[in-house]
Amino acid sequence: MENYYLGVDVGSVSTNVILIDEDNNLISKRYLRTQGKPIDILKEGIKNLKDEMGEFNVCGVGVTGSGRYLANLILGADIVKNEITCHGVASLSYLPNVRTVIEIGGQDSKIIILRDGIIVDFAMNTVCAAGTGSFLDRQAFRLGIDISQFGKLALKSTNSIRIAGRCAVFAESDMIHKQQLGHNQKDIIRGLCEALVRNYLNNVGKGKEIVGPVMFQGGVAANEGIKVAFEEALNTEIFIPPNFDVMGAIGAAMLAKEEVKKKGETTFKGLGIADMDYKVKGFECDGCSNLCEVIEINEDNRILARYGDRCGKWTNSLKKSNAKLA
Amino acid sequence: MKYKIGMPRGMLYYDYYPFWNEFFQELGLEVVVSPKTNKEILNEGVLSCVDEACLPVKVMHGHANYLKDKVDFLFIPKIMSIRKKEYCCPKILGLPEMIVNSVDGLPPVIDTVVNLKKSNLSINKSVFETGKYFSKNPYKVRKAYLRALESYEKYKALLNKGVIPMDAIKMYNKAFKDITNHSIKHNMVIMVAGHPYNIYDEYINMNLISKLSNEKIKVLTPEMISEEKIIHYSNMLPKRMFWTYGRRIVGSAFSVIEERKIDGILYISSFGCGIDSILIDLVQRKSKEKKVPFMLLTLDEQTGEAGINTRIEAFLDMMKWRNRDEDNVSTHG
DSSP: OOEEEEEEEEOSSEEEEEEEOTTOOEEEEEEEEOTTOHHHHHHHHHHHHHHHHOSOEEEEEEEESTTHHHHHHHHOOSEEOOHHHHHHHHHHHHOTTOOEEEEEOSSOEEEEEEETTEEEEEEEOOSOOTTSHHHHHHHHHHHTOOGGGHHHHHHHOSSOOOOOOSOHHHHHHHHHHHHHTTOOHHHHHHHHHHHHHHHHHHHTSTTOOOOSSEEEESGGGGOHHHHHHHHHHHTSOEEOOTTGGGHHHHHHHHHHHHHHHHHSSOOOOOGGGGGSOEEEEEEEOOSSTTOOEEEEEEETTEEEEEEOOSSOHHHHHHHHHHHHHO | OOOEEEEOSSTTHHHHHHHHHHHHHHTTOEEEEOOSOOHHHHHHHHHHSOTTSOHHHHHHHHHHHHHTTTOSEEEOOEEEESSTTOBOOHHHHTHHHHHHHHSSSOOOEEOOEEEOSSOTTHHHHHHHHHHTTTOSOHHHHHHHHHHHHHHHHHHHHHHHTTOOHHHHHHHTTSOOSOOOOTTOOOSEEEEEEEOHHHHSOTTTTTTHHHHHHHTTEEEEOGGGSOHHHHHHHHTTSSSOOOBHHHHHHHHHHHHHHHTTOOSEEEEEEETTOHHHHHHHHHHHHHHHHTTOOEEEEEESSOOOOHHHHHHHHHHHHHHHHHHHHTTTOOTTO
16 A cells, blocks of 8 residues: 655635655645635645545645644644745755745735755735735636636737736726726726735845745746746746645645654544544633634534634633543 | 723833833722724724824724723823834824814823933923822822833833733733743744834734744744844944834844844735835844844734634745755754
8 A cells, every 4th residue: 555645734715735755855735725614625725635545544644724623623644834934845856956935825815035955045925915816716707717717818818908916906996997998998907916926026035135936836826828928027937846736735845744744643633534524613702802703513413613702711621621522 | 989991902012011001000090991803993993093193003093982981080091102212103293182172072181292302311300290090199190100110110021021912911910920831832933023012912913923823933022032133233223223113113123133043034014005105124134144034914803713824824835845945953043
């Protein structure tokens, strides 16, 4: 039976589940839409892998993404890592001399600056989600275009028009104004791609020294129009790794591999979790004026975890009852 | 019967509480402080405050609202200037007016004007005018003033020894021998820079300082750096900084960067802060020049911790990685 490492990236827009082997080769990947139900989609991803691969050994599990703590509860991961570190590690394995990584995902956009194979600086978008995948999704929907056609249409344009890129709301009204003036759709789309790149470089990339080789990854890297707009703005070639959409998960699996080597064995709960029943219950604790939103996760009618309370009343009560059971 | 005077735990509370608390108590008043910021206080603040204000100002409204039915007087000083030729943020200048006009049903508000723009002696005027509300005897007011100063000096001394204001405010009047806990070994030292009302309000910054302490990180804040150093290093700027808090933040950050006392800087800013927009850039440029990791965390009303946790984790990972690469030679002696 083959030995593989599982990497999971539970993001706002997509949940990615991948397998790598001992030599970091990608064996299988699943790119699924999170659709606001991370647990179900995660189970579906694991089930898919099982169906596709048949019998295999999972020697280690790494989780990342904004849903990484949730994924950890369900999977029993060996390592829980933030997206920056995971993306950095994965990029280095594809392009050891990479010096800038541009990553644009669903809710986040990041820039990672690497020098001599280590992360020396990074930035993420602040409270604003303009210029990320969710925004593109929304605009594609509004224009009635399939998101996968978005980039190709932008490349057909010969005359880009300027769209305000500072804020998603301004961009949208600017787009409507331009559309009502009679500009054609592909020019508007190209303008939008350029606006996103401008916003990214002014906002996330502000004050950073962007030098090549530059790598572009995350879901938005599928968009040709954005890639070309980056190349024009930075005046350098942009590399897109073959598995650009699951780089975070690959990095998590690589880190898990290292971690398991250190500690000897994996804490993974097994592929059986795909058939378990998970229920999530949320309630507002009325113990004090903080009114914390507590979340309780049940696995086959057993309470798996509670979190969200600032004082630890619910989290700690669980630890005690677990200790009694053990 | 003792009069009750309310002090909202917001804005410059961590700067002036030890002084005014002692002063009012000495004059025979009972001082009531609002609890730490919680969801209810934040909600009330956001509801009553004008929309354009920054988060800490909204939080301050919530604290005033909390106290309004529990006290006979509310103390919200109008702090114009606390250093010669320098000013405070416009929102601080107009704070009592903003609150009086936004929160309904307030008790009488004592809005002592503190304006040391021309001379430090103006503090006497502020103190005696405030004292007049509660005592006709100028000697009694003077005595209270001296006691207040004494407490304030003790508080400042604790801060300079590296005690975080949240702890110092609880212990400045108690006898103590050694406040430094030598048993804790720190992996790294980080300066958390920003305005005091952002870095010490554990609710709005989602327990940032305890999160760092739990990772065995020693935290320095601008309030722990001595006044002399702040002045010395802020004078490195080509132009004079005329905001007192701006000078404190920039001067303290420059001092720890130049003296290589830290592994990184985390800047906490509330969304929409005008002064910060300049300060952040100044601090960021300096840390880039000296190759010190820098990260900005922007706070607003969000309560989801995922975003802030990811950023902190990534920042710590990066610093560990960098430190490991420097042949394990610590950058801070």
